Amino acid sequence: SQQGEEDPQALSIQEGENATMNCSYKTSINNLQWYRQNSGRGLVHLILIRSNEREKHSGRLRVTLDTSKKSSSLLITASRAADTASYFCATVSAGGGADGLTFGKGTHLIIQP
Amino acid sequence: DADVTQTPRNRITKTGKRIMLECSQTKGHDRMYWYRQDPGLGLRLIYYSFDVKDINKGEISDGYSVSRQAQAKFSLSLESAIPNQTALYFCATSALTTGELFFGEGSRLTVL
Numbered sequence: 001s002q003q004g005e006e007d008p009q010a011l012s013i014q015e016g017e018n019a020t021m022n023c024s025y026k027t028s029i030n031n032l033q034w035y036r037q038n039s040g041r042g043l044v045h046l047i048l049i050r051s052n053e054r055e056k057h058s059g060r061l062r063v064t065l066d067t068s069k070k071s072s073s074l075l076i077t078a079s080r081a082a083d084t085a086s087y088f089c090a091t092v093s094a095g096g097g098a099d100g101l102t103f104g105k106g107t108h109l110i111i112q113p
Numbered sequence: 114d115a116d117v118t119q120t121p122r123n124r125i126t127k128t129g130k131r132i133m134l135e136c137s138q139t140k141g142h143d144r145m146y147w148y149r150q151d152p153g154l155g156l157r158l159i160y161y162s163f164d165v166k167d168i169n170k171g172e173i174s175d176g177y178s179v180s181r182q183a184q185a186k187f188s189l190s191l192e193s194a195i196p197n198q199t200a201l202y203f204c205a206t207s208a209l210t211t212g213e214l215f216f217g218e219g220s221r222l223t224v225l
Binding site (some may be wrong): 103 | 211
């Protein structure tokens with residue numbers, strides 16, 4: 001069953017604007033990760049945030065984690081046309097993730113030039 | 114060369130045929146995974162392996178089998194393909210059970 005659920009399912013914004021995607025999950029986690037997938041390609045890891053962290057930055061990416069609400073957000077600042085892709089959150093269970101990551105259904109982001 | 118290589122990249126087959134999807138990696142990771150992606154459903158875990166002698170079923174293993182031929186090779190088989198196994202299949206590796214996954218480019222399978 002899906003652990004993470006991204007919101008919105010689809011998002012279209014103008015180039016230069018900020019894009020925010022949200023992820024909610026159900027059970028306690030060890031960490032939460034965000035991945036990007038260009039159409040028809042493999043997923044690429046963007047950022048990992050551990051359960052004891054609240055915010056993390058990487059370039060134009062900012063991720064927050066609220067374990068009390070079981071939610072995370074991914075902010076992409078100053079979006080570019082090349083950011084058009086699907087974005088997935090994935091969780092590693094608090095038990096150590098022996099059975100791999102559990103992925104959400106993704107947010108499809110379109111950046112209008 | 115890609116760190117995680119999947120073959121074939123595209124395959125069209127008929128119902129009842131046996132299909133093997135192969136994955137090889139040069140990252141030296143012990144952990145390897147097979148995921149299936151369907152539109153609107155995200156990725157679901159089929160099988161995973163932590164070493165050559167360790168194979169585990171994932172969320173949707175029915176109708177699939179795997180073989181870990183070596184640390185670097187992990188194959189997924191469909192013994193008798195059916196149309197609802199039409200999907201995009203991904204192999205992935207990781208160094209740690211809690212770490213990031215490294216994905217192949219995917220194998221698109223169509224079962225007619």
